[in-house]
Amino acid sequence: MDRRNFIRSSLSAAVAVSFPGTRALAASLLHTSTTIPNNIDAITSDGAEITLQKSAVQDLSDSLKGKLLLPGSPAYDSARWLLKQEYDKYPALIVQPTGSADVQNAVNFARDNSLLLAVKCGGHSASGKSSCDKGLQIDLSQLRNTRVDRGAKTARVAGGSLLGELDHEAMSHGLVTTAGSVSHTGVGGLTLGGGFGRLGRRFGMTIDNVLEMDVITPDGKLRRVNANNDPDLYWALRGGGGNFGVVTSFLFQLHEMQRDIVTGFIGYPLSEAKQIIEFFAEHSEKIPDEMNISASIGGRLGREPGVGISFVWSGDPSKADKHIEPLRKAGTVAFERIRTMDYVAVQRSGDTDDTRAFTGYMKSGFVNALTSKLINNVVDNFEPHPERATRFSFGQLGGAIARVDNADTAFSHRDASFNLMSFVSWKSDSEREEHVKYIKSHWSNVEPFSTGFYVNDDYDQSQELINKTYRENLPRLLKIKKKFDPTNLFRLNANIQAM
Ligand SMILES: Cc1cc2nc3c(=O)[nH]c(=O)nc-3n(C[C@H](O)[C@H](O)[C@H](O)COP(=O)(O)OP(=O)(O)OC[C@H]3O[C@@H](n4cnc5c(N)ncnc54)[C@H](O)[C@@H]3O)c2cc1C
Numbered sequence: 001m002d003r004r005n006f007i008r009s010s011l012s013a014a015v016a017v018s019f020p021g022t023r024a025l026a027a028s029l030l031h032t033s034t035t036i037p038n039n040i041d042a043i044t045s046d047g048a049e050i051t052l053q054k055s056a057v058q059d060l061s062d063s064l065k066g067k068l069l070l071p072g073s074p075a076y077d078s079a080r081w082l083l084k085q086e087y088d089k090y091p092a093l094i095v096q097p098t099g100s101a102d103v104q105n106a107v108n109f110a111r112d113n114s115l116l117l118a119v120k121c122g123g124h125s126a127s128g129k130s131s132c133d134k135g136l137q138i139d140l141s142q143l144r145n146t147r148v149d150r151g152a153k154t155a156r157v158a159g160g161s162l163l164g165e166l167d168h169e170a171m172s173h174g175l176v177t178t179a180g181s182v183s184h185t186g187v188g189g190l191t192l193g194g195g196f197g198r199l200g201r202r203f204g205m206t207i208d209n210v211l212e213m214d215v216i217t218p219d220g221k222l223r224r225v226n227a228n229n230d231p232d233l234y235w236a237l238r239g240g241g242g243n244f245g246v247v248t249s250f251l252f253q254l255h256e257m258q259r260d261i262v263t264g265f266i267g268y269p270l271s272e273a274k275q276i277i278e279f280f281a282e283h284s285e286k287i288p289d290e291m292n293i294s295a296s297i298g299g300r301l302g303r304e305p306g307v308g309i310s311f312v313w314s315g316d317p318s319k320a321d322k323h324i325e326p327l328r329k330a331g332t333v334a335f336e337r338i339r340t341m342d343y344v345a346v347q348r349s350g351d352t353d354d355t356r357a358f359t360g361y362m363k364s365g366f367v368n369a370l371t372s373k374l375i376n377n378v379v380d381n382f383e384p385h386p387e388r389a390t391r392f393s394f395g396q397l398g399g400a401i402a403r404v405d406n407a408d409t410a411f412s413h414r415d416a417s418f419n420l421m422s423f424v425s426w427k428s429d430s431e432r433e434e435h436v437k438y439i440k441s442h443w444s445n446v447e448p449f450s451t452g453f454y455v456n457d458d459y460d461q462s463q464e465l466i467n468k469t470y471r472e473n474l475p476r477l478l479k480i481k482k483k484f485d486p487t488n489l490f491r492l493n494a495n496i497q498a499m
Pocket of ligand 1: 083119120121122123124125126129130131140159160179180181182184185186187188189190191192193194195196197241242243245246247248354355356357456457492493
């Protein structure tokens with residue numbers, strides 16, 4: 001690599017020499033330099049051990065406006081951190097870009113050195129693939145910003161932003177778009193895999209609201225991708241996960257919505273589980289798009305398991321009662337909590353207790369219908385246990401999600417009516433094996449009904465299942481992957497690869 005290409009901007013260097021006091025200014029334009037050891041052990045994307053020379057890493061460091069973090073650097077541990085404690089990975093290098101130019105330099109460096117490459121936004125990855133041992137991690141946490149254009153009803157969101165920032169900024173203009181249900185989830189990961197949320201049935205999946213993306217592809221090029229520019233890439237990025245590059249900015253379509261929404265949970269005894277899920281399956285076909293309901297069986301550690309229905313009514317709050325009343329009549333109400341709340345507060349309400357954040361084990365899959373056989377399989381094999389918490393949830397799709405064809409974006413499960421998720425967490429790690437075995441066996445009764453899984457819930461999935469999950473979109477995805485990422489540089493994801 002030519003070092004001169006990496007020399008800090010000639011402008012700042014010249015300024016520093018010419019004018020007293022400007023050395024500090026020039027230094028502030030670029031990060032203070034990192035002490036780099038002579039040799040850094042690393043691995044390639046194929047797992048081969050390599051040694052990176054000091055001069056090459058120095059060149060990378062000098063090319064950045066953001067930081068290069070090495071083991072031992074003050075910010076290294078928080079940069080490599082992932083939400084799920086079970087993942088404790090130590091990259092050889094971490095780049096914290098402050099803009100697209102830094103991302104380009106990091107991608108070029110990873111590609112030129114065949115390094116294993118991970119990309120992290122919010123760090124919620126189910127599989128822990130947003131960090132890596134001994135590779136290069138691009139940590140987008142310094143790339144956070146949301147700018148709303150009120151007139152155009154759009155938001156330009158930097159690629160490392162968290163969902164809460166988008167909700168907060170958009171709602172201050174009376175605008176929203178579909179975002180996930182936990183505010184510290186990353187916009188990057190959630191969007192590229194599809195994006196479900198409380199408003200999905202009304203405004204579509206998150207990807208359905210992406211108008212444009214700035215993406216650094218494996219060749220190091222910065223591309224502005226939309227329906228007219230690189231339409232294949234625009235199609236593939238919406239559901240194909242992190243397979244095609246690093247997105248440094250998203251342009252989202254926003255929609256008008258009032259601040260107050262009605263939300264609640266109604267709990268029933270576990271003994272009524274079949275009746276409640278059967279009601280849920282039938283009732284969910286009749287409700288308007290403003291109503292989003294999900295059902296669950298199970299509970300949390302130390303609590304009596306039950307069955308419940310959660311809902312969000314995002315329409316006119318004065319019209320909510322009509323849609324809540326049937327839920328009350330579905331069974332014996334054991335617990336009820338219904339509130340009118342600020343939408344942004346609702347979006348933060350699961351921030352500390354969403355089961356997906358816990359250390360545990362998960363299985364998930366889409367189904368087209370909740371048949372009696374499937375419901376019986378779920379309920380009859382459900383075994384409460386004092387040492388573990390098991391939660392089986394039925395998330396509703398449909399509405400605007402289903403009004404897009406499977407082939408219109410890379411996300412290929414528009415015809416699914418529900419996303420089922422089975423999650424187990426436990427008191428003591430010494431019993432992990434027993435509880436994982438249980439959940440696998442419980443899921444084996446459900447899997448035959450599923451058509452694939454949500455790539456953002458990629459947890460311990462085989463390549464065969466990943467390929468099946470892309471369904472009829474797989475051939476087109478493989479073609480686009482081959483064109484833009486022939487060496488599979490972006491492989492730490494629900495990877496698109498031929499078997
Ligand atoms: C507590 C919790 C709640 C959740 N709730 C929802 C929900 O309501 N709806 C829903 O749809 N999903 C939900 N999920 C799943 C979530 O969509 C995935 O975990 C997603 O991968 C998280 O994105 P992230 O940016 O936080 O993750 P990260 O771990 O940072 O990234 C995950 C992967 O995304 C890719 N990636 C991230 N950012 C970029 C980028 N800018 N450019 C290119 N690639 C990128 C990388 O391949 C990376 O490995 C939830 C997960 C958790 C843990």
